Amino acid sequence: MTTSTTLPAPAGSSAPHRHGRTSRTARPSAQLPGFRLSPRAQRIASSVATHSFAIVLAVMFMAPIVFVVLTAFMSDQQALTGAWWPTSWHAENFAAVFDKAPMLRYYLNSLVYSLLATLGMLLSSVPVAYALARLRWKGRNLSFVLTVVAMLLPPQVVAVPLYILWARLDMTGTLWPLIVPYFVGDAFSIFLLRQFFLTIPESYSEAARLDGLSELGILRRVILPMAKPGVAAAALFTFMYTWNDYFGPLLYTGENPQSWTLSLGLASFRGVHQVQWNLTMAATLLAMIPVVAIFFVAQKTFVEGISFSGVKG
Known part of the structure; x- marks a missing residue:
């Protein structure tokens, strides 16, 4: 009569489970190097991005209005130069409009x-x-x-x-x-x-x-x-x-x-x-x-x- 000898399982392997199933041993996943923002830092970053976008839109919408206001106070010669800021302010332009x-x-x-x-x-x-x-x-x-x-x-x-x-x-x-x-x-x-x-x-x-x-x-x-x-x-x-x-x-x-x-x-x-x-x-x-x-x-x-x-x- 032959006696069967059970050999020990090698290290890292799983023992047989009931009904022929094998269990898998959880291994620690390798984490990529990097960092994760804290919730407070995420809120600050989101707020900065939102406000920056809003400021850009506001500048885009306000730029034509600012251009109209500044040009209205320029002289005839400066209005043709493409300058943004009046060298001298001419409020009399508004009175001249009513004359023209x-x-x-x-x-x-x-x-x-x-x-x-x-x-x-x-x-x-x-x-x-x-x-x-x-x-x-x-x-x-x-x-x-x-x-x-x-x-x-x-x-x-x-x-x-x-x-x-x-x-x-x-x-x-x-x-x-x-x-x-x-x-x-x-x-x-x-x-x-x-x-x-x-x-x-x-x-x-x-x-x-x-x-x-x-x-x-x-x-x-x-x-x-x-x-x-x-x-x-x-x-x-x-x-x-x-x-x-x-x-x-x-x-x-x-x-x-x-x-x-x-x-x-x-x-x-x-x-x-x-x-x-x-x-x-x-x-x-x-x-x-x-x-x-x-x-x-x-x-x-x-x-x-x-x-x-x-x-x-």
Whole structure:
């Protein structure tokens, strides 16, 4: 009878496991040389990278504005040299702008156009947006789709038929073709206001109906006080667009310099004074001041209106 001898397993090998399985001995993994940042160092590095990127973007956006401001105070000769900093400051350039062009008339025309267009947008777009957001009626979804389509339609597509219409009404050469359309609704403003109205809980409207308020009363006493940020955002968008509008005034008032707005007047100003870049930049700076001032005054309300007007079904 032969006796089998079991030899000891060599060092580093694993003994047989039950059911024929073998166990693997964990070996320490080789670590590559290097270092790992602590959580605090990672936060600091992330903050530095974020702020550096934000500073670069801010410089890119502010550089043209700084160039306009500095050039507006230069002399005629220095404005042609490409220098960045004025050797001497010429505040009289702003007075010269009013002597070279009827800036007060341009200001007044732009103010009339922007204020009346904003007023017309509010009177027409707010009720339409309320009907699309809060009321239930047949064809509501189709009307909203048509509003979005109208918002995406380039204004140049309908420029020719609209001009023919206003010409037959003998209104070309005036500001009325620019103002009147806002009294029948603005597609973008309707969309923006509708999205904001959807964020207001329906329970407020239901409670107002139980108190006997009509839909107009609910809109005026309940919805509008709660929708001030959205209304302010829509109004500011309309004011800024109309204040900077160039295509519309060029199309309808180009034949009558008495009705020119600032944007159109500045374009003609650059055409007449091609080499006087200091006066051109001074006029541009004067045109920027009202919009910048209004934005900084209403900045908080504007940001709130945009934040709460997210797309909602």
